[in-house]
Amino acid sequence: MPNEERRHTICVLVDNEPGVLARVIGLFSGRGYNIESLTVSEVDRARSLSRINIVTSGNRYVIDQIKALLDKLVPVHSVQDLTVEGPHVERELALVKVLGDRERLVQALRIADFMHARLVDSSPGSLIFELTGTPEELDAFIDLVQPVEVSRAGVVAIGRGGIILEPGEPEPGEPEA
Amino acid sequence: MTAPRETLSQPADVVTATGAQVVLRALVDQGVDVIFGYPGGAVLPIYDELFKQDRIFHVLVRHEQAAVHAAEGYARSTGKVGVVLVTSGPGATNTVTGLTDALMDSVPIVCLTGQVPTHMIGNDAFQEADTVGITRPCTKHNYLVSRPEDLARVIHEAFSVARSGRPGPVVVDLPKNILMGSAPYVGPEAARRRSVAVRRRPDRERIRQAVELLARAERPIFYVGGGVINSGDRACELLRELVRRSGAPITLTLMGLGAYPADDPQYLGMVGMHGTYEANMAMHDCDLMIAIGARFDDRVTGRLDRFSPHSRKVHIDIDPSSINKNVPVDVAIVGDAGEALAAMLEAWSALGEEPRRSRMDAWWEQIRRWRAVDSLRFRPSRDVIKPQHAIRRLWELTRGMDPIVTTDVGQHQMWAAQYFHLFAPRRWLTSGGLGTMGYGFPAAIGAQIAHPDRLVINISGDASWVMNMQEMSTAMQYRLPVKIFLVNNEYMGMVRQWQDFFHGSRRAESYMAALPDFVKLAEAFGAKGLRATHPDELDDVIREMLATPGLVLADIVVDKVENVYPMIPGGAAHNEIKLCPEDDGPHEPVSEEGMVLV
Ligand SMILES: Cc1ncc(C[n+]2csc(CCOP(=O)(O)OP(=O)(O)O)c2C)c(N)n1
Numbered sequence A: 001m002p003n004e005e006r007r008h009t010i011c012v013l014v015d016n017e018p019g020v021l022a023r024v025i026g027l028f029s030g031r032g033y034n035i036e037s038l039t040v041s042e043v044d045r046a047r048s049l050s051r052i053n054i055v056t057s058g059n060r061y062v063i064d065q066i067k068a069l070l071d072k073l074v075p076v077h078s079v080q081d082l083t084v085e086g087p088h089v090e091r092e093l094a095l096v097k098v099l100g101d102r103e104r105l106v107q108a109l110r111i112a113d114f115m116h117a118r119l120v121d122s123s124p125g126s127l128i129f130e131l132t133g134t135p136e137e138l139d140a141f142i143d144l145v146q147p148v149e150v151s152r153a154g155v156v157a158i159g160r161g162g163i164i165l166e167p168g169e170p171e172p173g174e175p176e177a
Numbered sequence B: 001m002t003a004p005r006e007t008l009s010q011p012a013d014v015v016t017a018t019g020a021q022v023v024l025r026a027l028v029d030q031g032v033d034v035i036f037g038y039p040g041g042a043v044l045p046i047y048d049e050l051f052k053q054d055r056i057f058h059v060l061v062r063h064e065q066a067a068v069h070a071a072e073g074y075a076r077s078t079g080k081v082g083v084v085l086v087t088s089g090p091g092a093t094n095t096v097t098g099l100t101d102a103l104m105d106s107v108p109i110v111c112l113t114g115q116v117p118t119h120m121i122g123n124d125a126f127q128e129a130d131t132v133g134i135t136r137p138c139t140k141h142n143y144l145v146s147r148p149e150d151l152a153r154v155i156h157e158a159f160s161v162a163r164s165g166r167p168g169p170v171v172v173d174l175p176k177n178i179l180m181g182s183a184p185y186v187g188p189e190a191a192r193r194r195s196v197a198v199r200r201r202p203d204r205e206r207i208r209q210a211v212e213l214l215a216r217a218e219r220p221i222f223y224v225g226g227g228v229i230n231s232g233d234r235a236c237e238l239l240r241e242l243v244r245r246s247g248a249p250i251t252l253t254l255m256g257l258g259a260y261p262a263d264d265p266q267y268l269g270m271v272g273m274h275g276t277y278e279a280n281m282a283m284h285d286c287d288l289m290i291a292i293g294a295r296f297d298d299r300v301t302g303r304l305d306r307f308s309p310h311s312r313k314v315h316i317d318i319d320p321s322s323i324n325k326n327v328p329v330d331v332a333i334v335g336d337a338g339e340a341l342a343a344m345l346e347a348w349s350a351l352g353e354e355p356r357r358s359r360m361d362a363w364w365e366q367i368r369r370w371r372a373v374d375s376l377r378f379r380p381s382r383d384v385i386k387p388q389h390a391i392r393r394l395w396e397l398t399r400g401m402d403p404i405v406t407t408d409v410g411q412h413q414m415w416a417a418q419y420f421h422l423f424a425p426r427r428w429l430t431s432g433g434l435g436t437m438g439y440g441f442p443a444a445i446g447a448q449i450a451h452p453d454r455l456v457i458n459i460s461g462d463a464s465w466v467m468n469m470q471e472m473s474t475a476m477q478y479r480l481p482v483k484i485f486l487v488n489n490e491y492m493g494m495v496r497q498w499q500d501f502f503h504g505s506r507r508a509e510s511y512m513a514a515l516p517d518f519v520k521l522a523e524a525f526g527a528k529g530l531r532a533t534h535p536d537e538l539d540d541v542i543r544e545m546l547a548t549p550g551l552v553l554a555d556i557v558v559d560k561v562e563n564v565y566p567m568i569p570g571g572a573a574h575n576e577i578k579l580c581p582e583d584d585g586p587h588e589p590v591s592e593e594g595m596v597l598v
Helices: A020-031 A060-072 A102-114 A135-145 B019-029 B041-051 B064-078 B096-104 B131-138 B148-163 B176-180 B204-216 B226-231 B233-246 B277-285 B337-349 B357-372 B387-397 B411-419 B440-450 B462-466 B469-477 B493-502 B518-524 B535-547
Strands: A006-015 A037-044 A049-058 A076-081 A088-099 A118-123 A126-133 A149-152 A156-159 B015-018 B034-037 B057-060 B082-086 B109-115 B141-144 B169-175 B182-185 B220-224 B250-252 B267-270 B288-292 B312-317 B331-334 B404-407 B456-461 B483-488 B528-532 B552-557
Touching (some): A006 A060, A006 A156, A020 A037, A049 A060, A088 A135, A102 A118, A102 A126, A102 A135, A126 A135, B019 B041, B019 B148, B019 B176, B019 B182, B041 B082, B041 B169, B057 B440, B057 B469, B064 B096, B096 B109, B096 B131, B096 B169, B131 B141, B131 B169, B148 B169, B148 B182, B204 B288, B204 B337, B220 B277, B226 B233, B233 B337, B250 B277, B267 B277, B267 B411, B288 B337, B312 B337, B387 B411, B387 B456, B387 B535, B404 B440, B411 B456, B411 B483, B440 B456, B440 B469, B456 B462, B462 B483, B469 B518, B483 B535, B518 B552, B528 B535, B535 B552
Parallel strands (some): B034 B057, B082 B109, B109 B169, B141 B169, B220 B250, B220 B288, B250 B267, B288 B312, B312 B331, B404 B456, B456 B483, B483 B552
Antiparallel strands (some): A006 A049, A037 A049, A088 A126, A088 A149, A088 A156, A118 A126, B015 B182
16 A cells, blocks of 8 residues: 555665764655654764664655655665565664662562663662663563653664665665556 | 766876865866856955966856856756855855755756855854755755865765756855865866766666557657756757657646747647646646656646546656655656657657557547637737737747747746747746746846857846846846846736735735836946837837847836736646636635645
8 A cells, every 4th residue: 555654664874974964854854754763873984884774654655755865865875775675673772760669679670670671770769771672672661660761772773684785886766656 | 967078187196276276176177167156255265266267257246146046047058067156154145045946946056155264163253154054955965175185076076966867056165274275186087976876777668668658548648847958958859759759749847848849739838837728638638648857846736636637657757756756656767868768769669560640539639629728818908018918029029039038937937938939948947946036137147148149038027027136237247138028017916916816806015116117227237228018119129129239128018917827726626727717807716725825
């Protein structure tokens, strides 16, 4: 169904230069597309390349439009839609702070234990957990421990097996008819 | 698109000069012969270098917005990149309208802006503006040069970005210390950036599909836009050949006018809000639409959910993001229009047997009936000059002179599109996407600079023209014989028309009170001023305008309240097009959805 809204995870390899993030964000804000999550970091120092992971949603035409517009940006080397291209791994990291009395904190420790969250700080009356997982796993943990404060890193993603994002000559995509 | 110029490049020979010298050398190596600019503190080093050389001709405009429009006029009338040079702060911010105009209408521009020295950026220094921040959404790309070693490469890259793929404006922001310090020079070859690569060759299989659809269609239409003109004269020739061989009708967008000769029997006139009845009805009823270098703009499609409901659609465009943006298509072909047309002609020849023309007989019969409606008719008058008549006479009296026509925005623009027929590309310069009042006169200046011996006419409106009338000085300084044909209705006519149609005739602020005496105004600048107020005077004034050497302003005082027809009101479909009524009675109310549209 071309008109069905879907969540897409899009990875973009860009030159690590000033303004590149502003260009990507401006493309979304200027056209009213939404960004659910965005992460950026340098991934290849020698070639000065950064990778931007974007989670967005839209119907097929909107997503095609987003990819085509990203591809047109001069500092963009390649664009990969992992949701379309196939199996991939998505991870997100969260720091989660819980406040409360002993009983509350013990209960949080128990939940953390069975959901594989790591205790990274313990102060009087407060605990901080670190959890890595899919966004859904993070949601579930946060739901259970009822934290006072959450800091999430946003989704990072990578294709499985031979699905590789490389800076190679970008052949501008042929939109599907 | 013109091919990148062959340039003498010697990447090996890296010479060092001042930044300003590097800028000029890069411009020369890019084949630049003219720049449109306005000086100021931050760019004085470049002006100093300009003073010392004679390879690049600098045209001093009177406002930086006009510099960009003039560069657009130069670019669109030649196919080359237009170059602008302005100072920091207000010089740069004044270019924003022109840059946005060039972005919307795919005009290749390189705009060099001065900037405060790098160590002062961010300090709110005198005449500092965040130029790359401000121009990011209105350029194809922009650069702030912060290291001398990047300077030459960035300027070369700016040119290749501006002219590659779908052309557009590029800003290069130049801090003054970079211009004054020393910088190495590298030639254009050193600046190849892979990510600027654009797909030009279309997919063969999809071309074949498109041609098969065309060979079978009973009600086909070509819908062609400015992309074919940007592709080059060859693309326009191939278009003519394909249209003639296929026997299908063709319509053009406002930006496409001139890509196909207006007197050809297969041409239906312009499509869209003020397009002809036959073009809009044919777009609505066709069974196959072949869109080439056109972007399904809302002024063309009208109401989207009722746009051409029965057709298969093929879309050829060099910009993948233009495809499936507003209208989903059946066959999407990314590539250069000229390459795609050549491939289609080849595929047409390979069809085996020539498709039977008779399959389109009923279609052409239908088109003949639509044409008989004569949608461009207007009520003539013996007492007042009808604006449509004025433009028609201007066209008739300049036939054979192959003029370049520029327009401003409003009713006169639509009448020019309807009554000033064009037969070849790059003769029609108008602000289509942005609809920028004040575009026409500076664009005419740019076109006249590029074509000193051609007839260049600026068809304008009284409100639009005063927005950049300071450029009279520019035209006088360079002895540019631009002919200004002012369709003077004392109103912002298009605004008045919408108020009369959609806002109960409440003409809020659309009357142009206190207009100058345009004849005296022209004389004040040292130009020739003429006026026609009665139909009997019209032809003589046009003839005198054409016969007078130098800059002429002809004030054509026309019917104050004439309306543009046909018209597809906002929110309506093509087949709801309104024709010129026998009497200008009250207008039917527009739907609420329609009212919010611009
Ligand atoms: C810079 C700018 N401001 C406002 C508008 C909105 N607008 C569109 S047409 C028009 C009136 C133009 O009047 P005029 O130049 O006299 O031409 P006419 O319609 O009378 O032929 C206006 C104000 C615009 N297109 N551009």
